[in-house]
Amino acid sequence: MSDITLNASAKVAEAVPRSAPISQVGFVGWLRTNLFSGWLSTAVTLALGYLIIRWAIGFVDWAIINAVWSVPNNQTQACRDLRGTGACWAVVTEKHRFILFGTYPYEEHWRPALCIALFVGLYIVSAMRRFWRKELALIWVGVLTLIGVLMWGGVLGMPYVPQERWGGLVITLILATFGLALAFPLAVLVALGRRSKLPAIKALCVIYVELIRGVPLISLLFMASVMFPLFLPEGMNIDKLLRAQIAIILFAGAYLAEVVRGGLQSLSRGQYEAADALGLSYWQKTGFIILPQALRLVIPPLVNTFIGFFKDTSLVLIIGIFDLLTAGKTAIIEPAWQGFGIEVYLTVGAIYFIFCFAMSKYSQSLEAELNRHRRH
Amino acid sequence: MSETLDHIASAARTDAPPAILLDKVNKWYGALHVLRDVSLSVALGERVVVCGPSGSGKSTMIRCINRLETHQEGKIQVNGIELSDDLKALDDIRREVGMVFQSFNLFPHLTILENCTLAPIWVRRMPKKEAEELAMHYLTRVRIPEQAKKYPGQLSGGQQQRVAIARALCMKPKIMLFDEPTSALDPEMIKEVLDTMVSLAETGMTMICVTHEMGFARQVADRVVFMDRGEIVEVGAPNHLFENPQTERLKTFLSQILRGH
């Protein structure tokens, strides 16, 4: 009996959980602490809010309400009359094929279009952890080969299209995908090599990284396009795109290697020793213990570098390859369309943004998922 | 001292070749002489506790036994196999010798079960199913089978160390090395790990254990080795050694240990 009374009194004494005051939680609380915490912050909030709203209204007016969406056969006068007050999206309507596919033969545009779809499909499949198995490597090899066949043609009734005529978004995707897909394994090997106990391997990796990092990508591309052929025997000619591709792989490889090395260094010696003590071989230790942990740690800088290189592929314009950005630029060279750069660049920028933003978002979710074990 | 050695050697299981033999082992870190003419023979099934002040070379000695460190002079044999640059011999030795570290060193990105099955599957080439059964068997023996699906970071220190013991046992080693397995633990967790080690000792496992847990030494050790400044100073049965220290160095060490507890 006394027990029961004791319990009861203990219950009363126990604080009943209640929700926090309404002024400190939820949207109102957030507004209060972040935007209206004092008279100064209130004033700044109001002033900036006014500017943002005015700018947004101005943009909507320009980009949507006053915009011209299409014009009949290059009659750009309607657009010119609107200069400054409305966007001329007609330039994008008119030139979108050129921006996406460059000088690829018009009737064959379905081929690069299909390639772009294949690339995007490949990214989506690769992003799903469900598909992270050995077969994925085969899928990559298969899809990339298929893309090569589609672009070149010359078989299955598809006319041959020389590489000089490829262009636009598909070039950007080719350079970025092959570039990063090959640079990444190269980077892992170089990063491991830099920590090797064998002096020759170590020296080789250090020299590679330091040499490549020491020159700008532009000069590497120049070398690939101008100097490299000089060293080749007469008559032997490697495709210009391939040379640029190799330059990009080597360049990205050096940068990614340093990122990966950073991850390797952050692992404690105990992890290596525990793996050694269990009798795991070097490659077992590296593959099961070291890399999985090191790479997880460097997902943010890794994706940062990926995104950087995705955009840096646009530098191939200096050796005359028509990537997305160059195609956009070339689209407005024609006299009728001169002066509509903003619309084209906004469009090209939006395309880059979609790819980069998707990468960034995906990396965040991947990071959260893969590092779940560390949160507890 | 050599009398005690002989005495114990005959008391311990005779004839069989020593599980571990160190013969005049020397090691330097740069100019620092960390192991000086260390000689020790451990019979199969024998339990040896190593103690000594910090920096005396205890860790270095047992890490030389599975070649996490290399010695520069002298000879080390494990199960009759001599440690050398021969990689095949090293593989053989590491299969026979399990090690438990002060800082657990579990693989944080793998579950407890995966921690235990990785080496049996890849080093011993055991089928996955069999490796998992074996792992569950040892996890049950260290009394944490219910944690198998968790990650190391979700376990307490004592639980992690018991997993580390189970992980080493899954390789079915003939010899177990412990390097201060309880000194990173809170007092209430020390006992659970020591209990696990006592029950392991009862199975007849050959063990070399660096520890300052004198109670544990008395309970399970056949011999206690006292090291100081890279040398083995005294060796003897625990009671004998603790009650009748022969050297000033051991006396000082014991008084410090006792004061600390």
Ligand SMILES: Nc1ncnc2c1ncn2[C@@H]1O[C@H](COP(=O)(O)OP(=O)(O)OP(=O)(O)O)[C@@H](O)[C@H]1O
């Ligand atoms: N990697 C290393 N490089 C240089 N010196 C080292 C290294 N590892 C250990 N030492 C030195 O070697 C000596 C012996 O170290 P060891 O770790 O074997 O001592 P210990 O007896 O295990 O000490 P503790 O009780 O603190 O663990 C110490 O003086 C230490 O500073």
Ligand SMILES: [Mg+2]
């Ligand atoms: Mg130590």
